[in-house]
Amino acid sequence: MTIPSFENLRLYILKHLANGGTWRKAQLVEPIAAHFDLNAEDIAQEYESGNGAILADRISWALSYLTLSGLLTRPKRGHYIITDLGKEYAQKNEIEITAYVKQKMAEREQAQKLDGKETDAVIEEVNITPKEQLEFSFNAIRQEVYREILETILSKTPQAFEKLVIDLLQKMGYGGRLEKSAQVTRQSRDGGIDGEIREDVLGLGRIFIQAKRYQTDAVIGRPDVQGFVGALQGQNADKGIFITTARYSADAVRYVQNLSSTRVVLIDGLQLAEYIYRYDVGMQTEQIFSIKKLDSDFWDEMPDDANKPIK
CATH class of the missing domain: 1.10.10 (Arc Repressor Mutant, subunit A)
Structure with missing residues (x-):
């Protein structure tokens, strides 16, 4: 309710x-x-x-x-x-x-x-509390920052975006404290893989990444995601993260949810901006x-x- x-x-x-x-x-x-x-x-x-x-x-x-x-x-x-x-x-x-x-x-x-x-100050709209007024203002500012994040990403090179994604995932804790746990895959040999993160010293656990920098109103469908899953299988990998500045179609989301032997996480543009904001990648606190x-x-x-x- x-x-x-x-x-x-x-x-x-x-x-x-x-x-x-x-x-x-x-x-x-x-x-x-x-x-x-x-x-x-x-x-x-x-x-x-x-x-x-x-x-x-x-x-x-x-x-x-x-x-x-x-x-x-x-x-x-x-x-x-x-x-x-x-x-x-x-x-x-x-x-x-x-x-x-x-x-x-x-x-x-x-x-x-x-x-x-x-x-x-007397609240003009008495159906919301003062704390909620602060929340609404906070959310409005944050949404504007999300927009700026995505606009800035789109102004950078695809290679810079791939590096950004690697930095973000490491900030989120993937790769732990391993030295050089993450890397961007060389373009000429990526085979649909843009980067990888080693989860342990011996590299027995690996997460492969695909990062696609599209316009925010673009829609990534099932064929693109299915191609990424195929690339994972070619690497004998069972874990992958597909990150984009765009959106995913409902069919693409359903396809990932129904995978059995491979786990794939889809991160769209809004989620990407939220994570960059939350984990302070290229961000600085303006006021508290x-x-x-x-x-x-x-x-x-x-x-x-x-x-x-x-x-």
């Missing part, structure tokens, strides 16, 4: 808390998952950047905005109780709740401006943003002031 947006979580949270009691975020995960028919994989799903679980983040922001809007209150850090106003809105629909939350957040921002205080959260163990050791509930 699709994980609901934090906007879609708010009504259910209000209805659930309207039954009474004090609730923590962790206690809401199970009933929310059951209500929205989410499985264990959905619950554990993380953002692509690895910055935490998506569902837990959306629950956190739903609770935060409901609290800032006066629909919930926090008697102490991490604990939530529904207010009388929250019980009223638990009987309304999602559109009314969204409109109310957006209005209250706008009022809060305006009040802070009048007080001369710095203010958190550090996002921090409270250390629960540290703060929970401090005694709470029962007379001053958190607002």
Whole structure:
């Protein structure tokens, strides 16, 4: 199932808390998952950047905005109780709740401006969390870099591309710590093989590589892949990697999946760019943003002031 947006979580949270009691975020995960028919994989799903679980983040922001809007209150850090106003809105629909939350957040921002205080930006599209806004920006930047990677590869020679592929596979751990474990095959004698990687000192395990530098919108079909498999068999090899800047046809993918005695991995242009980005081949870090959260163990050791509930 699709994980609901934090906007879609708010009504259910209000209805659930309207039954009474004090609730923590962790206690809401199970009933929310059951209500929205989410499985264990959905619950554990993380953002692509690895910055935490998506569902837990959306629950956190739903609770935060409901609290800032006066629909919930926090008697102490991490604990939530529904207010009388929250019980009223638990009987309304999602559109009314969204409109109310957006209005209250706008009022809060305006009040802070009048007080001369710095203010958190109010989210215009309240159906995504601030962390998700960062994720979307991060992904947009990354996709642009992927495009630049492929454009740059296409501007280089075929021989440079073959060397790049070898460097990437070594960065990914193929060949281990063996000296000169990888090499580009001499063009005049490649027989459809562009490179190879030795997996052990004696060369008993070898992975053969074919690297094809095509336009990104080109499609590599089964005949090309089948030709590579034939080249592998000519080398008495059972493992190969076919890497391209283009795409593979569905028929080519099915052919590889149905091979029995030979294992072939297909890496298309997008996957190639992702691997180059992830393993820092010809890449450099431009900027790092550090996002921090409270250390629960540290703060929970401090005694709470029962007379001053958190607002």
